Amino acid sequence: MYKSNKFTSKTRTAAAKHRLGDENAEYRCAGGVSHSHTHRGRQKLPVPTQSPQGYQAAPRDKRLEQRLHVLLTAPTIPNAWTAYRYLITNYPYNPLQKPVIPYGHLHRLAARLASVKPRTRTLYLQLSSVLATLRRTGGRIFVWEWNALIDCAGKQWRKTSIADYRTALDIFNDMKTPPRLPEHPASDDTFSNSSPSQPSFPTTSWSPVKPDITTYTTLLSIAVRSKQDVAVRHASKLLRLSDCSPTRFTYLTLLSFYARTNQLSEVRSTLQKMKQQGVEVGMIGLNTCIWAFANNGRMDIACMIYRVLRYNVVRETGSMADDIAATACHLRDTEHLDIPPGLSPNRAVYTSMIQCSAYRGNMVQALHVFADMLSMPSRHLPSMAAFRAIFLGFYRHGRRLGPTKFTDGLTTQEQRHLPELSAWNLDNLTLVFKAFMDLPKGVKANGRLLYWIIVAFWRLSGNDPVVLRNVWEQLEGKYGRGWDGRLERIGRAIYSSQAIDRKDRA
Secondary structure (H helix, E strand, C coil): CCCCCCHHHHHHHHHHHCCCCHHHCCCCCCCCCCCCCCCCCCCCCCCCCCCCCCCECCCCCHHHHHHHHHHHHCCCHHHHHHHHHHHHHHCCCCCCECCCCCHHHHHHHHHHHHCCCCCCHHHHHHHHHHHHHHHHCCCCCCHHHHHHHHHHHHHCCCCCCHHHHHHHHHHHHHHCCCCCCCCCCCCHHHHHCCCCCCCCCCCCCCCCCCCCHHHHHHHHHHHHHHCCHHHHHHHHHHHHHCCCCCCHHHHHHHHHHHHHCCCHHHHHHHHHHHHHCCCCCHHHHHHHHHHHHHHCCCHHHHHHHHHHHHHCCCCCCCHHHHHHHHHHHHHHHHCCCCCCCCCCCCHHHHHHHHHHHHHHCCHHHHHHHHHHHHHCCCCCCCCHHHHHHHHHHHHHHCCCCCCCCCCCCCCHHHHHCHHHHCCCCHHHHHHHHHHHHCCCCCCCCCHHHHHHHHHHHHHHHCCCHHHHHHHHHHHHHHHCCCCCHHHHHHHHHHHCCCCCCHHHCC
């Protein structure tokens, strides 16, 4: 399905077109590997001990020794990278000589590059160059280095595409293919007639590197980020054909994909597999399930998950406790979700519940979760995403209260939920806005959030210039000016007592 290209020649060409320098990227200094999801913290890296026979000693000089010392001990990655570039430029590899850069130096530089977050295009080219040098000079590339390169290939751009998955797949195929070392230009007769003291080209025993579960999980996560079904199916097939057992992160990656693509049956199937294999869902998985059920019209199940989590923090007695027990039993038997008693809602769960409730028009549920977020024993500062969801809900579902205006334009289904929709009124909007303005001064709000605040007040106040100017002045006084052009146009319309342009409300 995908054609493999040798990454050695490919990265050398890319590096020639993309000159790298210290100014191209900023790096944080880190000594150990922190690749993807398995290499966290400092680790003792395996350093190859191979020393093939038949090498001549490479010429040494003082400048070479200084650069090698900088490469090994540089306090920052840019300094180490500058030393590496100097060495590969001024001391090109000679197949008849021992490599100028020791393998341990290259592995250390690869480890430091693999620890850099976030992944960038520059980082991908740099790590590709280091690993290509290792491979070209006869060094061994370890599985964690291949995994780091695959991860960088999938994250080198801001948005992951199917082309990034193909690039990662090319590296995966190269990983399983032994490299061909460069041949000496001399003929076989030349070597056969050489004296015993003349060294011959060193032979190195090679074996393909076997991918591990991190390799397959990284490929799967890249496919999921590309949002392409064909890539996800291909990565899943590779995982099934391997002898690796899926980890918790592997299942969570699949859950996020099924939740995003509204495949509720696959969500249940994945949860069932996790339960059968004793894999814990955890808070990340529960939060993903809340999104999955809510986006598929099963807000009732999302609320069940939240109620059980809330009960772990605030115990209820009597009939309410029995109801919670029945809810937990239903989730365990029907949805294959077993929520441990030690789990409690975190900030992500609160935010997800607020977003889902606001999107569905359930103002009461959104405010209840918002109040829990502020009043629970483990209090959480409301996130900007939670406030944005609520203000967006006011703009989407709110209508100016009145004897006839409020019900004008409502569909039959919306009229059935009239009590819920009537909660999206100006009084409640004012209360939420006050809570927003009471946030600490260090909290920053972006232009999109401020925009939804303004248009929500515009809709619910009936474009009242007094209300809009009051809101504008409060926002300007706390968060400054420096807003985008859309907000500036709205501000001019407010102070000129004109209606907000339709294109600014889109």
